[in-house]
Amino acid sequence: MSESVSRDTPNPLENPEQVEREGLEITERDIVFDCPHCRGELVVDLEGAGLSLTCVHCGQTVIVPEYHGPSLHFLEAATSKLTEALRNARKGSPRKFDFSNRSAAELVARRAELERQSEEIQAQSAEIRGQVNHALIQLHRYQLKLDMLNESQAELEMELKAITERLSPDAPQVRSDK
Secondary structure: OOHHHHHOOOOOOOOOOEEEEOOEEEEOOEEEEEOOOOOOEEEEEHHHOOOEEEOOOOOOEEEOOOOOOOOHHHHHHHHHHHHHHHHHHHHOOOOOOOOOOOOHHHHHHHHHHHHHHHHHHHHHHHHHHHHHHHHHHHHHHHHHHHHHHHHHHHHHHHHHHHHHHHHOOOOOOOOOOO
16 A cells, blocks of 8 residues: 555544643643642653652652642643644535545555544544543532532531620620539
8 A cells, every 4th residue: 555545534633642841742641740849840650659759940859749630731731732623624625535546456445444544433432422421420429529518518607607606795605614
């Protein structure tokens, strides 16, 4: 198969699991954090969580924090990157294909490659739908937990207010435990 056959389809969207920042590729596996001594930004793979390392900015020893999911910067940049790629893909005019200079064997090979790519995209789509569903379930759990915490906080505030009112100089005397 000739090299020109692979150029019929543009590259798929850039890998959203990698974001370049100041020449450094950050992935969803990276812990991005600031040095507590100099506030310099550090990036360490999640396997480095809990390890001590020397800050490349100030030379002080730093303990890598625990991994709590992709960094906010990664999520923002990856989202922006995907949005831009989708916008560019939608702007493009419909493609016209010219197969007049292709042999039947090249076309059969190209069709097989396109079918393979289509299956791969379908598999990735199914995986991402699963991840979205999982994220929605997790979001719902967090929302329920937040609602419970807000209810507990409201109850505590009501009790604190009642105690404050009871202890005010205008309230009847509170018995002394002396």
